[in-house]
Amino acid sequence: MRVHARVLVLFVHPALQKSRVNRRLAAAAREVDGITFHDLYEAYPDLHVDVAREQALLAAHDVVVLQYPFYWYSGPALLKEWLDVVLEYGFAYGEGGDRLRGKGLLAAISTGGGAHAYSRAGHNHFTMRELLAPMEQTALLCGMRWLDPFVVHGTVHLTDETALAAHATAYAELLASLRDGRPPVSA
Numbered sequence: 001m002r003v004h005a006r007v008l009v010l011f012v013h014p015a016l017q018k019s020r021v022n023r024r025l026a027a028a029a030r031e032v033d034g035i036t037f038h039d040l041y042e043a044y045p046d047l048h049v050d051v052a053r054e055q056a057l058l059a060a061h062d063v064v065v066l067q068y069p070f071y072w073y074s075g076p077a078l079l080k081e082w083l084d085v086v087l088e089y090g091f092a093y094g095e096g097g098d099r100l101r102g103k104g105l106l107a108a109i110s111t112g113g114g115a116h117a118y119s120r121a122g123h124n125h126f127t128m129r130e131l132l133a134p135m136e137q138t139a140l141l142c143g144m145r146w147l148d149p150f151v152v153h154g155t156v157h158l159t160d161e162t163a164l165a166a167h168a169t170a171y172a173e174l175l176a177s178l179r180d181g182r183p184p185v186s187a
């Protein structure tokens with residue numbers, strides 16, 4: 001297999017045993033050949049991130065996928081901790097901080113709220129694009145390419161096994177597309 005881009009999936013879910021959606025997506029991701037899957041809560045249950053290890057992993061990949069459930073219009077606590085300590089001055093930005101330049105960043109997110117909720121008329125008022133602005137700007141500051149997010153909406157009502165399986169398949173196909181340098185198939 002010829003790998004066009006080395007894809008790193010950083011999986012961030014604090015309660016995998018309670019997860020229905022991300023557990024399925026993560027299982028599908030783990031099956032994709034030639035990508036690296038890294039479970040941050042498994043690696044750092046005490047939230048003590050190994051900065052050198054994480055930076056080495058980033059340096060060794062071309063596309064970084066951050067997979068997490070949407071919590072308070074953001075992500076779980078370890079995601080923030082990871083961003084705070086890993087994206088150091090001199091590594092990710094600032095003088096000499098060019099190690100992430102040119103790499104892709106893709107957010108793979110599940111939300112309890114349905115798609116309509118994430119619109120002006122919906123009860124969350126803002127679009128996903130707007131709510132993800134801090135993440136997008138983080139990528140841009142680091143010279144990364146912001147890729148279209150993969151979003152599974154409406155997880156509260158997502159109980160149907162067939163629908164869950166379809167999301168997992170779509171996610172695995174997206175990861176394979178990134179790996180192969182094929183334009184992602186739009187949903």
Ligand SMILES: Cc1cc2nc3c(=O)[nH]c(=O)nc-3n(C[C@H](O)[C@H](O)[C@H](O)COP(=O)(O)O)c2cc1C
Nearest residue numbers: 019020021022069070071072073110111112113155
């Ligand atoms: C602490 C917490 C905060 C949450 N905040 C949001 C939110 O801001 N917007 C939203 O749509 N869903 C929110 N949810 C719902 C989760 O996004 C949803 O449970 C998750 O995507 C389901 O994925 P899982 O089955 O892998 O856990 C929240 C859930 C928790 C536990």
